[in-house]
Amino acid sequence: MGEGGADMETFAVTVFPVAKPGEWRAWVDSIASGDRADAHRQMMRRLGIKREHIRRQASPAGDVMVLVWEGVEQDRASELLADLVKNPQSEHERYIATHVIPDLHGADPAVGPPPTVQEVATIET
Numbered sequence: 001m002g003e004g005g006a007d008m009e010t011f012a013v014t015v016f017p018v019a020k021p022g023e024w025r026a027w028v029d030s031i032a033s034g035d036r037a038d039a040h041r042q043m044m045r046r047l048g049i050k051r052e053h054i055r056r057q058a059s060p061a062g063d064v065m066v067l068v069w070e071g072v073e074q075d076r077a078s079e080l081l082a083d084l085v086k087n088p089q090s091e092h093e094r095y096i097a098t099h100v101i102p103d104l105h106g107a108d109p110a111v112g113p114p115p116t117v118q119e120v121a122t123i124e125t
Helices: 021-032 037-047 074-086 091-104
Strands: 011-017 051-057 064-070
Touching: 011 074, 021 037, 021 051, 021 091, 037 074, 037 091, 074 091
Parallel strands: none
Antiparallel strands: 011 064, 051 064
16 A cells, blocks of 8 residues: 555556547547457557546647556556557557557657656645
8 A cells, every 4th residue: 555545556648639539539439339449458458558548638739638548657658659659469559550640649650659748746635
C-alpha cells in the first residue's frame, strides 16, 4: 500500500488531436465493440495494457483524444507507441500506423510519438 492507504494503478496518459471526428468516432466504436474489437484487445495484451480509456475533449485548437492505458508506466507509453508504428505485428496494428494515426488524428508517425505527459503533482484529500 502507498502512503495514502491505497495502491494506485500504473497508468499512462497520451493526448492526440482528432482531425476527423466522425470517422474517429466510428473507429472507436469498431475497437470497443465492433469488427476490430478482438484484434484491438489482442494488441492491448501484447503491449501489456490492462484497460484502455478513450475520451474526447474539445479545445480551442480542436478536438483531442485523451488516451489512458492502465498497466503501462507513463515513461513507456511513447516507446510502445513508437514501436507500434515502426514494427506493427498484425494487420490491425498496420492499420493504426498507416491510417488511424496519420488520417484520423492528423499526426505524422515519422515525427515520432506525442510528447510524454509529465506528472506535476499528486494531491490527496
